[in-house]
Amino acid sequence: MKTVFFVAIIVFAGAFGDIMLSRGMKQVGEVNTLNVYKLFSMAWRTITTPAVLIGIGFMAIAFFSLLAALSIEKVSIVEPATAVAYVINTIGAKFYLKEEVDNARWMGSLFVCLGAFLLSVK
Amino acid sequence: MRLTLIVVIAVLVQALGNVLLGKGIKQVTSNLNIAVTLDYIFLEKCLAVITLTLSNPSFIFGLVLLIAFFILNLVLLSKADLSYVMPVTSFSYVLIAVLAFFILEERLSAAQWIGITLISFGVLIVGRNELLRMQAKTLNSERREE
Structure with a gap:
């Protein structure tokens, strides 16, 4: 039961973290320069954008839940279960970020999810 | 095209970073046998593990590469x-598995x-x-310009 709880936190906090990072980086603007001064100003804007900070916070929560899950369960159980994050992320991208997720992207993320599951089974 | 290039670099950096980090951690833990006890000796051992880990070149290089991947990932998310x-x-997970198969x-x-x-x-x-989406986009914007 504890494992299910921690895996759920890993998956949902990780997915929410990714979604917030994506949202934050769209607010920062496209990184399209190699000018050092401009890159520094973009880096500053990145670390002062609330969505990016929230994203990093949630990724940290996912990371510590991973450590907690690994301390009570084997890697071979925990890792495959987290593959479902690929599909959760795509659902979040479609409905929260309003991205144009076409059939190819749905199929692609489903294949990656299944593949990541099989690859991590030991 | 530039987007694809950054994806390729990010994938390579993440794969190499993970492999090196794993190698570093294995090197550190293979020399040690720690049982969790709550006494001064345990604390001393923990400190030894931290010092060993932070002075392991594979671990440090792997960590630097994974930080680089995090930044590249942010750049990618700003564009796509x-x-x-x-x-x-x-795809880096495929690369890690194939590298482990051939090299390790x-x-x-x-x-x-x-x-x-x-x-x-x-x-x-x-x-x-x-790629098809990008082609369609450029075609559309060209049409609009005409």
Whole structure:
């Protein structure tokens, strides 16, 4: 039961973290320069954008839940279960970020999810 | 095209970073045998582990590469959709498994080979689709200019 709880936190906090990072980086603007001064100003804007900070916070929560899950369960159980994050992320991208997720992207993320599951089974 | 180049670099950096980090951690933990006890000796051992880890070149180089990947991932997310970046960067897991197979001579099960094939197929679908989308976009903007 504890494992299910921690895996759920890993998956949902990780997915929410990714979604917030994506949202934050769209607010920062496209990184399209190699000018050092401009890159520094973009880096500053990145670390002062609330969505990016929230994203990093949630990724940290996912990371510590991973450590907690690994301390009570084997890697071979925990890792495959987290593959479902690929599909959760795509659902979040479609409905929260309003991205144009076409059939190819749905199929692609489903294949990656299944593949990541099989690859991590030991 | 530039987007694809950053994806390729990000995937390589993440794969190499993970392999080096894993190698470093294995080197550190193979020399130690720690039982969790709550006394001064345990604390001293913990300090020793931290010092050993932070002075392990593989670990440090792996960590630096993974930080570089995090930054590259942010650059990618500033340019492209999450529903594109997420699946394509997962190719690093294929790379890690194949590197482990050829260089470390680790065995892969049939299920793992199927997993590798499925991920590669997924990346191919999303990647090809993105190229078609970009072509359609440029065609549309050219038409609008005319």
